[in-house]
Amino acid sequence: MPQDFIHVKGAREHNLKNIEITIPRDQLVVITGVSGSGKSSLAFDTIYAEGQRRYVESLSAYARQFLGRMDKPDVDYIEGLSPAISIDQKGVSHNPRSTVGTVTEIYDYLRLLFARVGIPHCPKCGSPVARQTVSQIVDSIMSLEEGSRITLLSPKIRRKKGEHKDVFDAARKAGFVRIRVNGEIRMLEETDNLNLNKQKWHYIELVVDRIIVRPETELARVAESVETCLREGEGVVEVLRESADGGESETLIFSEQFACAKCNPPRGLLRVHRLGYKLAVDPELVVPNKNLSLAQGAITPWVKVGTSGAWYTSLMEAVAEANGFSAKVPVREMDPEHVDLILYGNGGQKIERYMSARPCRSCGGRRLRPEALAVRVCGLGIMEVCAKNIGAAAEWVEQIDPDSEFNRNGNGGLPHPNPAPEGEGIEVLGNGRRNGSKNGRRASKNGKAAAPQVLSTRDKTIANQVLKEIDGRLKFLMGIGLDYVTMDRTAQTLSGGEAQRVRLATQIGSGLTGVLYVCDEPTVGLHPHDDQRLINTLSRLRDMGNTVLVVEHDEAMMRSADFIADLGPRAGEHGGQVVAVGTVEEIERSEESLTGQYLSGRKQVPFPEERRPGNGLSLTVTGARENNLCGIDVEFPLGRLVCITGVSGSGKSSLVYEILYKKLNQRINNGRDLPGKHDDLLGVEGVDKVVKIDQSPIGRTPRSNPATYTGAFTPIRELFANLPESRVRGYKPGRFSFNVKGGRCEACQGDGYNQIEMQFLPDVTVPCEICHGLRYNREALEVTMRGKHIADVLNMTVDTALEFFLNFPRISPKLKTLRDVGLGYIRLGQPATTLSGGEAQRVKLATELSKRATGKTVYLLDEPTTGLSFEDCAALLGVLHRLVDTGNTVILIEHNIDVMENADWLIDLGPGAGDKGGQLIATGTPEELAEHPSSVTAPYLKAALEKSRTHASAHRATEELASVV
Numbered sequence: 001m002p003q004d005f006i007h008v009k010g011a012r013e014h015n016l017k018n019i020e021i022t023i024p025r026d027q028l029v030v031i032t033g034v035s036g037s038g039k040s041s042l043a044f045d046t047i048y049a050e051g052q053r054r055y056v057e058s059l060s061a062y063a064r065q066f067l068g069r070m071d072k073p074d075v076d077y078i079e080g081l082s083p084a085i086s087i088d089q090k091g092v093s094h095n096p097r098s099t100v101g102t103v104t105e106i107y108d109y110l111r112l113l114f115a116r117v118g119i120p121h122c123p124k125c126g127s128p129v130a131r132q133t134v135s136q137i138v139d140s141i142m143s144l145e146e147g148s149r150i151t152l153l154s155p156k157i158r159r160k161k162g163e164h165k166d167v168f169d170a171a172r173k174a175g176f177v178r179i180r181v182n183g184e185i186r187m188l189e190e191t192d193n194l195n196l197n198k199q200k201w202h203y204i205e206l207v208v209d210r211i212i213v214r215p216e217t218e219l220a221r222v223a224e225s226v227e228t229c230l231r232e233g234e235g236v237v238e239v240l241r242e243s244a245d246g247g248e249s250e251t252l253i254f255s256e257q258f259a260c261a262k263c264n265p266p267r268g269l270l271r272v273h274r275l276g277y278k279l280a281v282d283p284e285l286v287v288p289n290k291n292l293s294l295a296q297g298a299i300t301p302w303v304k305v306g307t308s309g310a311w312y313t314s315l316m317e318a319v320a321e322a323n324g325f326s327a328k329v330p331v332r333e334m335d336p337e338h339v340d341l342i343l344y345g346n347g348g349q350k351i352e353r354y355m356s357a358r359p360c361r362s363c364g365g366r367r368l369r370p371e372a373l374a375v376r377v378c379g380l381g382i383m384e385v386c387a388k389n390i391g392a393a394a395e396w397v398e399q400i401d402p403d404s405e406f407n408r409n410g411n412g413g414l415p416h417p418n419p420a421p422e423g424e425g426i427e428v429l430g431n432g433r434r435n436g437s438k439n440g441r442r443a444s445k446n447g448k449a450a451a452p453q454v455l456s457t458r459d460k461t462i463a464n465q466v467l468k469e470i471d472g473r474l475k476f477l478m479g480i481g482l483d484y485v486t487m488d489r490t491a492q493t494l495s496g497g498e499a500q501r502v503r504l505a506t507q508i509g510s511g512l513t514g515v516l517y518v519c520d521e522p523t524v525g526l527h528p529h530d531d532q533r534l535i536n537t538l539s540r541l542r543d544m545g546n547t548v549l550v551v552e553h554d555e556a557m558m559r560s561a562d563f564i565a566d567l568g569p570r571a572g573e574h575g576g577q578v579v580a581v582g583t584v585e586e587i588e589r590s591e592e593s594l595t596g597q598y599l600s601g602r603k604q605v606p607f608p609e610e611r612r613p614g615n616g617l618s619l620t621v622t623g624a625r626e627n628n629l630c631g632i633d634v635e636f637p638l639g640r641l642v643c644i645t646g647v648s649g650s651g652k653s654s655l656v657y658e659i660l661y662k663k664l665n666q667r668i669n670n671g672r673d674l675p676g677k678h679d680d681l682l683g684v685e686g687v688d689k690v691v692k693i694d695q696s697p698i699g700r701t702p703r704s705n706p707a708t709y710t711g712a713f714t715p716i717r718e719l720f721a722n723l724p725e726s727r728v729r730g731y732k733p734g735r736f737s738f739n740v741k742g743g744r745c746e747a748c749q750g751d752g753y754n755q756i757e758m759q760f761l762p763d764v765t766v767p768c769e770i771c772h773g774l775r776y777n778r779e780a781l782e783v784t785m786r787g788k789h790i791a792d793v794l795n796m797t798v799d800t801a802l803e804f805f806l807n808f809p810r811i812s813p814k815l816k817t818l819r820d821v822g823l824g825y826i827r828l829g830q831p832a833t834t835l836s837g838g839e840a841q842r843v844k845l846a847t848e849l850s851k852r853a854t855g856k857t858v859y860l861l862d863e864p865t866t867g868l869s870f871e872d873c874a875a876l877l878g879v880l881h882r883l884v885d886t887g888n889t890v891i892l893i894e895h896n897i898d899v900m901e902n903a904d905w906l907i908d909l910g911p912g913a914g915d916k917g918g919q920l921i922a923t924g925t926p927e928e929l930a931e932h933p934s935s936v937t938a939p940y941l942k943a944a945l946e947k948s949r950t951h952a953s954a955h956r957a958t959e960e961l962a963s964v965v
């Protein structure tokens, strides 16, 4: 009997205060509250964890052993739970090979499409090839040098782990006598000797025949053997050739699929670098600053070799003289030939460090054999399709199959993400034909008209289901605003928000119902303009019969939710309770709910009336062309709070991180990362320090934590070493480190837990039995300060620790900045690996804040409001204003309208995403930008400014009234 509610009772994970909550099922539900109030503890660590655990319990014992043991969350009971799927921002693969295509499974379906209906082409000359016939293969073999000994092999196992008994059994049954195992030919009778190590990779081929190439060799026999080979080896024959004298040998590979009548049959498989990348000398890294002359040290590797740099310089002067040029002119003005002479002329320098990853030439970074790359469907190879962005790929699918069922219905039988809003690229669905012919014309202009642009009726029948799967996924990605992303984009280069939306689209594409989806701030990275599309997608997911639970701070999302739960009232110990539940109107009316006070306008994020004029200096990027940027010049004023706006994919990160940051880093810190394409950066002399504060983790090991990262732990350990008890015992600060021998627990080497390796199963983590997770030995813990030992200190929240260390000027400022950025609730010893991206960014921000600012520092931040409620956001803005008030410059990318209102200067990119973006739309103060006629940011900003002013004046009126009364 299906229930209408999820009922949680007695939830106590982390800071949750034994709470009870009833959440409607099959609704869009937002869980909100200040950072650290317990939203994730409820949504992920309780509801999702329990859903997941029950699902695993329901599986067979066999399946369970692969999934690992799951702890029951600390909760009395949960009723009305469905199988749960979580979509957070961390879940993206770190595998450098995974791409948008593979994550969404579109690539797998494309491979199927190409395997079923693709036409092989010659990788060398590009002409279509028929299957290579048996006689062609026989002819090639017989044309080998007379006297060659030939072994015909049928590949069975290619680099696969296992004992492969089935292969041996089948071979024996089929009457084969010999088999080649990892390069060695063996008799199949020796059953016992074939026991393979099942943990190792193996290569196995059947030995089909052995012949010697002679004029009298019977062609019929060779043909029969080749046929057997092709049958057993799924279309591939391996020919092992030894010369008559046995002196040389080689392996030739013939494939039924890929051989050209014009060119020679392909010989051997081309090896491709594993990752599709190869190191190449990068002139930009070797000569980062072309304004320097050789004599001034323009060539970085030679300067870096230290004292012998002088030797190189004199050597270079000699080379310059000998070749008739001067070492004293800037590299920019040198003859390129002379630069090449210097860079490549005498080779063998320590040049690897100055190389950067460039796509491997032979595969163009594609990691596929040329034969496979040369299979085409309607004129395109699989990689050409993958190089398209989502929108263009969807057009292509419609073009090759113009009268498919889904083109006629508009959605291929799959539910539609959006009610096909106009001008969003989805209205082309209904008239694939017009679209098809348009593309047809374009293709013929490119001279590729020879290939058919539309699938044949037969191919259509074969490919129908596959095309449906591909199309459905593409359409969902478009619906969620990702039409600008190419399918071959590696998952690692996606931002957290983009990656999350890719996974969301994959889920929707899977068409499940009756599922509980739990999402973590899906609006991250989204411009207000795109919010609505995301909300539509989530609503779609709900309408398909799922419960969608979203941890969010975004106002538009809250206003679209069916139900809101506000947790709090504050963070950590001071939170963990349900403050208010209900519709957005009910939350607005709640007296207690902080969120309600902001939503109703009773409270507001303050913004300054005055905009800072700046110090008159600026940084100017000229000719910015990285990714989609259209050669734009952009001026960043110094001494101001500068905010870069624009829809997701408009080019903000390309401009700010790829160009501005990397260039500043190169010029100021000798950074090695190559800046993105641009002409020049002017005005660097106005800056003496550049700091990037992004959302990447602060450490990859659990040994790093907020206390160690901010440097607060060093004075804390010194303080402990100075306590009378320590002096008596002769303990030094090292005694209070969990990283070195002395004070740490040796049973776990200071980890607090032990990792137990299980054969065939994932590692299991258990608390250390000796220290019970405290990480220190008894002696170290005997030293206490006001009753707290060092492990107690690590377990304190920042707020508690601040009170505890208030009078210690070397410790308290560091803790105070952590609190100022809204992290009062985190524990000093919380492992870095458990911090969210937003929390990690704020730890970095706090660390930078507690350093001495130079007054000429540029801080670059990426969506610092991630994970922040209205209340947290107000506090963060206070911190940023403080930095700018002391003369520094803050440049940030933000979508949060409250932050935009607080900026002194806005830079708006657009108008759209990908190749529809990359332009500088407008710059100015928030008031100026709000009036811009074509900026998509302007209307949102204008509405927000008006609302803020109204609220502010209403607020003033109330206060005046109060003072009168």
Ligand code: ADP
Residues within 6 Å of the ligand: 014, 015, 033, 034, 035, 036, 037, 038, 039, 040, 041, 042, 571, 572, 573, 825, 826, 827, 834
């Ligand atoms: P929110 O999602 O609202 O930002 P969380 O649910 O992540 O808040 O955290 C609520 C409280 O629980 C915080 O005080 C946080 O420090 C604590 N907490 C979160 N994760 C853990 C953990 N893995 N171990 C111990 N405490 C945690």
Ligand code: ADP
Residues within 6 Å of the ligand: 484, 485, 486, 489, 493, 627, 628, 646, 647, 648, 649, 650, 651, 652, 653, 654, 655, 913, 914, 915
């Ligand atoms: P924003 O920061 O405004 O969201 P980006 O600068 O990240 O936009 O992206 C601008 C454009 O460049 C988009 O079309 C995006 O797909 C593309 N792009 C960004 N990074 C890469 C990359 N590493 N490889 C290929 N394309 C990229």
Ligand code: ZN
Residues within 6 Å of the ligand: 122, 123, 124, 125, 126, 127, 260, 261, 262, 263
């Ligand atoms: Zn050819």
Ligand code: ZN
Residues within 6 Å of the ligand: 745, 746, 747, 748, 749, 750, 751, 752, 753, 768, 769, 770, 771, 772, 773, 774, 775, 776
């Ligand atoms: Zn231990």
